[in-house]
Amino acid sequence: MDSAPQFNVEPIAVTGTLTDRVCEALTQLIASEDFGAGARLPSEQQMAGRFGVSRTVIREAVSRLKSEGLVESRQGSGVFVRERNIDTPFRIDPALMDCRQSVLQVIELRQALEGEIAALAATRRTPAQMTAIRDALAGIAEAEAAGDDGVDADIAFHRSIAAATDNPHFLALTEFLFTFLTHATRITRGYEATKRTLSLQVKDEHQHIVDAIAANDAEAARAAARQHMKCAMQRLGSANLKKLRQPSA
Amino acid sequence: MDSAPQFNVEPIAVTGTLTDRVCEALTQLIASEDFGAGARLPSEQQMAGRFGVSRTVIREAVSRLKSEGLVESRQGSGVFVRERNIDTPFRIDPALMDCRQSVLQVIELRQALEGEIAALAATRRTPAQMTAIRDALAGIAEAEAAGDDGVDADIAFHRSIAAATDNPHFLALTEFLFTFLTHATRITRGYEATKRTLSLQVKDEHQHIVDAIAANDAEAARAAARQHMKCAMQRLGSANLKKLRQPSA
DNA sequence: ATATGTCGTATTGTATGACAACTTTTAGCC
DNA sequence: GGCTAAAAGTTGTCATACAATACGACATAT
Structure with missing residues (x-):
């Protein structure tokens, strides 16, 4: 029929x-x-x-x-x-947004990523991308001078590096983690606070990353980015946060 | 200007x-x-x-x-x-699923993650988690002996390591990337094929990771995991991938 | 001076025809 | 039957044209 x-x-x-x-x-x-x-x-x-x-x-x-x-x-x-796609995307429970442990865990995730991102950027960056990175770094100083909290500029800086990897997934994932972190830190506060007081150190860390990428030095870039993330965790950790569970036994 | x-x-x-x-x-x-x-x-x-x-x-x-x-x-x-929605999850365009470049890019993402995951696992693993990792490794051999393609067992192995980081986001993200990769490789084939022929080398790489985690050697674990991912990319890169036709007839 | 109507331009939405690249089927030959 | 080559069918891309809508400029009316 x-x-x-x-x-x-x-x-x-x-x-x-x-x-x-x-x-x-x-x-x-x-x-x-x-x-x-x-x-x-x-x-x-x-x-x-x-x-x-x-x-x-x-x-x-x-x-x-x-x-x-x-x-x-x-x-x-x-x-x-197509077959029914088990399209379960990667998401972070918004209920954990105000949980400080989650913030640290997400930063830990970033630590894993940023190192590799910086290394790849150092390897693959084009001159145009290098310029964009430098502009973004300058944008942080401008925002700071303008009295801004500099969060957006900081995000733009890391985003410009992720874009230089030529791997869109790094950019997308970084983007995603940032949206979580900004919303989370907007709740827990402490981001701008710590950032303001330690801006000199942060600026130094940023400069190290940029220099390494400019020099096409992948290993140095990886180390600088990892160090930057490590410091970020310490800053947040020392800012009145409860400690993560450490290797007990 | x-x-x-x-x-x-x-x-x-x-x-x-x-x-x-x-x-x-x-x-x-x-x-x-x-x-x-x-x-x-x-x-x-x-x-x-x-x-x-x-x-x-x-x-x-x-x-x-x-x-x-x-x-x-x-x-x-x-x-x-458009204004980016607060909780837009991280997802990978399904249209890129059959794109070989995407697969390589996602593996590049995994390379960034697996190193850190292995390092954290080496630092934080509990004895129980270590046992789970060893069991998962044994499961790969069993699956192989049983004639299975070993893909699921391989996933379970890496999952057990991610679980040992005590950071649920590593586990969730790993999980997500695997679902993409399995769907993608089911299209591009070549996964089992390359895996079968090079299983000795793969097994060796796995063993190195486990040993390093067992020894609480973070750096060695990171190196071993990165090496494993690097090899995976090479295997896929050299494999002659071809699009698979749906067996509608 | 403000409000209103009109028009011209820029832009997206849709239609049509054509060709290229590729796959599947068919025809023909051995 | 099995193989090769031609043919037909399908998606991918291009070019052009026109319709529908938005927006600013300008003129006009109140």
């Missing part, structure tokens, strides 16, 4: 762009098991005909579904429904 | 579709705060000119960014960077 999946297009929403509507309709079709995992969608031309839109719209809709991991396209072959 | 955001487009990645590359480049540009929240991107035509691609490609890339919530487009006005 009807072995071929039907294309019963319910009257799609009357709001939003055509791409939005087609996207929604396709998502619904896939979800309603008319097209199971591995099934091939009709060709873009066919879908354009069925929906009464141009292939442009279909392509944009499919592109979105691709970015959501629902389908995958193979050139010359077609568009196929 | 020129306050307008620069558009220093470095040569983008040489793999994947044009849309993939542009998408990645734009994400990086937005993340690197050349374009802060609320800023307007250049018009699609301008971007097409700068990247040297057609407007079609730009539109599909922007469409993906829209579906990820990074930007929003207003007809007649332009494309604007």
Whole structure:
């Protein structure tokens, strides 16, 4: 009988762009098991005909579904429904945001990353990226002079280094950790406080990192970044924080 | 001076579709705060000119960014960077799952983490955790003997080490990266293949890590784990990866 | 002077046609 | 049957055109 999946297009929403509507309709079709995992969608031309839109719209809709991991396209072959993706992203429970131990743990994570990030940046940085790093470093001093707390500038500095790795995942993860830390420290305070009093030392640490990256010295960059993170933990740790659990026995 | 955001487009990645590359480049540009929240991107035509691609490609890339919530487009006005949500989790674009470069980049991320994880584990591990690590190592051999591909056992091994850091975020992040890698390598294949042929070397690397952790030697553990990851990258890099066709028939 | 209407321009949304790159199927030959 | 080559089908990319919308400039009315 009807072995071929039907294309019963319910009257799609009357709001939003055509791409939005087609996207929604396709998502619904896939979800309603008319097209199971591995099934091939009709060709873009066919879908354009069925929906009464141009292939442009279909392509944009499919592109979105691709970015959501629902389908995958193979050139010359077609568009196929993906297996249910166990898309469990990495997240940090916001409930831990005001927990100081969590902050230290996240910084510990950063310590692991920043060392490698600095090393890779020292190896791969382009002159343009080096300039961006130097600008960001200067931005910290400016912010400080302007009376700003300098948190944003500090983040921008570390971000510019992460960007120089040419590995977007380092940048994305750094970004993510920073959003957590800024929100967390906004609760626990103590960031600006410690930062202000020790700004000289921090500035020195930053300079060491930049110098190493400028010199293409991966090992020195790694060491400088690690030292920077270590000091950051100590600053936070000494700022009236409870100690992390240490290796007991 | 020129306050307008620069558009220093470095040569983008040489793999994947044009849309993939542009998408990645734009994400990086937005993340690197050349374009802060609320800023307007250049018009699609301008971007097409700068990247040297057609407007079609730009539109599909922007469409993906829209579906990820990074930007929003207003007809007649332009494309604007959206305020980053507080709890946007760290995730990896599923569209990059079959991109071999992404796999290597994620492994590079793991390389940064595993070194520190091993070092921390060596410092903090409890006897019980040490036992768990040894059991996991033995589990790899058992799985291998049983004819299993040993992927799950390998994951369990690294997980047991991450658990010994007493920092739950290391465990969670490792977990996340593994789910990505398993899904990705299930597409690109080559994991078991390379693993089988080089299992002796892998086993040796594992043993070195365990020994260092057992001896509470943080530096040795870090070195061993980094070496392990480095080799993993080389193995994947040399392996002849090919996209896998879904067995729909 | 302020408010309002109109217009022109810039920008995104959509349509269409074409070609390239790639995959699958088919036809033909041995 | 098995192999090769042609053909058809599909996604990827490009170029162009027009529609729909937003926004500022300018003129006009109150």
